[in-house]
Amino acid sequence: MSRPSEFDLIRDCFASGYPLADDLITGVGDDCSVIRPPFPYDLAQSIDTQVADVHFPASAPAHLIASRALRCAASDLAAMGARPQGFHLALTLPDNDPSWLGDFADGLRRTAAQLGLPLLGGDTTRGTQLVITVAVQGYLPQGQRLERSGAQAGDDIWLSGPVGAAALILPTVLAAPATDNQATAPYYHPSVHLGFGQKLLSLASAAMDISDGLLQDAGHIARASDTGLSFDACSIPTAVSREHPRWSDCLTGGDDYQILFTASPENASAIEAAAMAESLSQCRRVGRVTAESGKVSVWDGAQLLNFQTQGYEHF
Structure with missing residues (x-):
């Protein structure tokens, strides 16, 4: 099986099959994603990086790696009280193996559908070690959020x-x-x-x-x-x-x-x-x-x- 180019990879694995977002103006395949936030909401953002054999076994099936990576990142939205809007994905790959990438994309699509998180865009690059970075974002009613700093004695x-x-x-x-x-x-x-x-x-x-x-x-x-x-x-x-x-x-x-x-x-x-x-x-x-x-x-x-x-x- 021939190895996909970066653009083949994006088209085959990440261009379709994810939840749709009404507020997404420009998504996968362009230089930036463009979002139109509804009024009156604030945008909550978080980023999470996982490194093979540090945060997950490198030999684990790709669909399980994808599920874990997206869920761990999305948990930050839950902790802030945010309604999920979407996520960006950056992959550093030691090899662009079509079978592995297909399995990863399948797991990512299923998890994104379960969490209601559209894929907004991302980046792929070659490196010596598998690294997965997921940036999630969501909406909060203006002025409302859950932070770590609000606890009071007696709570x-x-x-x-x-x-x-x-x-x-x-x-x-x-x-x-x-x-x-x-x-x-x-x-x-x-x-x-x-x-x-x-x-x-x-x-x-x-x-x-x-x-x-x-x-x-x-x-x-x-x-x-x-x-x-x-x-x-x-x-x-x-x-x-x-x-x-x-x-x-x-x-x-x-x-x-x-x-x-x-x-x-x-x-x-x-x-x-x-x-x-x-x-x-x-x-x-x-x-x-x-x-x-x-x-x-x-x-x-x-x-x-x-x-x-x-x-x-x-x-």
């Missing part, structure tokens, strides 16, 4: 769902990257709570998605808000029970993409109703925001728990 801490499944299945993924079943779904197909994030716009005081580990990412909210986050170990929904030998990995392992958020106690009933509407049956209150600036703690009754690591470190 409740909430988690949209259980953490730990991706971290616990990682050894299986690394040993058998082609495994695509219910067990590996938390790693390759993490849930992205876009609808729930939008509902939280009027309910939460601060939010972020969990990518590097619950405790590590909680520290970002604590520092940005100049508060402390105190967790109740028995309230945190985890992939395994508190007695499991790898329970602590659920709090530090990362790759969960649940939404960690804070909210006034008076909003508890409304949050529970929003979670029920989004079928998030394991959304839980997991602690309380304190006045201890920058401090993250986990308590098992009166016992303060210690962890060898807080989460994934990029450097």
Whole structure:
């Protein structure tokens, strides 16, 4: 099979089959994408880069790599409360293998359709290592957004769902990257709570998605808000029970993409109703925001728990 040129690659893999956007004026194939934002909305943007054998196994099937890359990026929109508008894709490829590219494009199209994210454009280039960069964007009602800096002492801490499944299945993924079943779904197909994030716009005081580990990412909210986050170990929904030998990995392992958020106690009933509407049956209150600036703690009754690591470190 002959190798496609860059323009063949764009035409065959990325020019069609993705959700359509009414606000897209110029898309794939031109120098820039052109969007007409509706009034009165703000544009939220985020970018995420994944490197082969750092963020995913290079030998994993291409459609699984595509699903993971787009879902991880789109999770930032959910954490901000944004309605998805579209995404850009940049690929650095060691080889333009038609079979691999076709499989990647199939996975990308399916995931884009599930998330309602049109492909707006992108770039392809040759390099020594597979690198995937996804830039997502979405709309926010003017003046409304979920940031990390809004938590207040006395707020409740909430988690949209259980953490730990991706971290616990990682050894299986690394040993058998082609495994695509219910067990590996938390790693390759993490849930992205876009609808729930939008509902939280009027309910939460601060939010972020969990990518590097619950405790590590909680520290970002604590520092940005100049508060402390105190967790109740028995309230945190985890992939395994508190007695499991790898329970602590659920709090530090990362790759969960649940939404960690804070909210006034008076909003508890409304949050529970929003979670029920989004079928998030394991959304839980997991602690309380304190006045201890920058401090993250986990308590098992009166016992303060210690962890060898807080989460994934990029450097």
